[in-house]
Amino acid sequence: MKKKNKANKNQSFILGAAILSFCLLVVKVIGMLYKVSLSRLYGEVGAGLLNNAYELYTPLFTLASAGFPIAVSRMVSENMSKGRYKDIKRIKDVAVPFFIISGIVCFLLMILFSFFYVRIIDAPDSFISMLVLAPAIFFGCLVSAYRGYYEGMRNMVPTSISEIVEAFVKLSVGYSFAYFVMNYGEKLFGITDKNDLLKYSVAAAIFGITLGSFLSFMYIFLRYKIKGDGITEEMLRNSPRPRSKKDTFGTLLHTAIPIGLGALIMTAAGTVDSALIQRRIITMMMKNPQALLSQYGKLIPTEYVDGGVVHTYLWGCYGYALTIMNLVVTVTQAFGTTAMPNVTDAYTKGSRDYLKNSIETVMRVTFVFTIPAGLGLAVLADPIMHVVYGYTDGVDISVNILRLMGIAVIVFAAATPMCSMLQAVGRVDMPLKLYTIGMIIKVVSNYIFCGIPQINVQGGSIGTLLCYTFVIIVSIYVLIKETGIVPNFKVAVIKPLLASIICGVSAWVSYEMISRALPVAVSTILAVIIACIFYVVFLLLLRAITKNDIIMLPKGNKIVTVLEKYHLIG
Secondary structure (H helix, E strand, O other), X not given: OHHHHHHHHHHHHHHHHHHHHHHHHHHHHHHHHHHHHHHHHHHHHHHHHHHHXXXXXXXXXXXXXXXXXXXXXXXXXXXXXXXXXXXXXXXXXXXXXXXXXXXXXXXXXXXXXXXXXXXXXXXXXXXXXXXXXXXXXXXXXXXXXHHHHXXXXXXXXXXXXXXXXXXXXXXXXXXXXXXXXXXXXXXXHOOOOHHHHHHHHHHHHHHHHHHHHHHXXXXXXXXXXXXXXXXXXXXXXXXXXXXXXXXXXXXXXXXXXXXXXXXXXXXXXXXXHHHHHHHHHHHHHHHOHHHHHOOOOOOOOHHHXXXXXXXXXXXXXXXXXXXXXXXXXXXXXXXHHHHHHHHHHHHHHXXXXXXXXXXXXXXXXXXXXXXXXXXXXHHOHHHHHHHHHOOOHHHHHHHHHHHHHXXXXXXXXXXXXXXHXXXXXXXXXXXXXXXHHHHHHHHHHHHHHHOOOOOHHHHXXXXXXXXXXXXXXXXXXXXXXXXXXXXXXXXXXXXXXXXXHHHHHHHHHHHHHXXXXXXXXXXXXXXXXXXXXXXXXXXXXXXXOOHHHHHOOOOHHHHHHHHHHOOOOO
């Protein structure tokens, strides 16, 4: 019975991860379409302006909300395991007002910091976009409170749907407004200057993000009011007396602050990247422009060199690759979100076997996904970038950036699930420490490598690789030390790595052969399909996936029956 229960718990993790991963992947694809469509509308400089607004918004939003949804999720999960349903209600009652206050404060901070940040990166045209984006922090905080609450109860549906609502509005409204301003701004509003059209078009696109954030909150708020959370009156009657609001808030703060600061530090690293990389390029263009420009030949248009926006142009190219890379990161963030309540439950119940099984499941599912995805991006960087963004000089520059990012994303994407498990076993302080040291490594690396003309903007990927390699290695070491459990690395890491190498080779060989006869887009899709087939086959041959993993798939039981017949799974 115990083994069956553990299997059900792991299936719960895999199912929750699958639901949230699929929905977040849909969200990220929509987000990618949003950015790609806008990039095609107004080019690399416009993409750079859009990225600049995000780089200020992201750390402030993280400051306002990052640790608290995770803390709410962890506390709700822990109390669910103990049947303390009144405490669960109290957690929500305490958390929501705090989210409101933090959202208002960070909304005001974004408005204030916008004045200074545009001067640091020498991009005054980003200012209006930053102001339009500021309200999204407030609405994002409100929706985060409810997402953390539902996730702690292992209900990933509200989070998933609210994310899709937000993404759909961002794409449909944001792109429509941007297109309207770009194409009709001169005729209807008398905007004749090209740079002004670009500036207002980017701001119009960002309005879609703010509106999407508001509607996302309205959906999850109304869902809670109408459908509730699944806790019945009988469950509340049989629940122990709840802790006081003061104790609940104290626990929430104690849990959330280190988690939030850790997330804030690594999110702020993105803002530091934006400022540092662009400042290093500005310095090179002032001191020795030819050393930098000679690396790209004619790929940087003369108008951008003469206009003094080479740094914004190259940052836009970097953003092209970053958008593709974030597809991988989004999926593993879902693994981290679903891992938290699952591992917390195992740790709270004190079952060593259950905890070992939970940890190994999270690690295995994470690396089974991240390693082939990263190698695939590195191997097929050229066709992927050109299929997505078309054939422009900026896309040619971004290809080499994506090759490096493909390797870096393996550890970058795995960091969230690994650190979520540390938080789940009570070491909420450790991710903060790891991310602090990691950010120092990243900043120093970026400063060194981005200052070398032959590397320049590509140095950001090197910094990411070094930073998250450190975070992954140390987080796994601490997890082993804290739990006394040594995961089976052969199954969780080595076997997926071997299968991924075969996957990467098959992708490269397939593309090289097929592209001689078929268009790039078709060749890329077929190469990915062939690589996936090779990967799944070798995962089965190496026995890197389990029966429980496959049962969670559509028609899983039938698939298991066939695989058992040919002794491909035990």
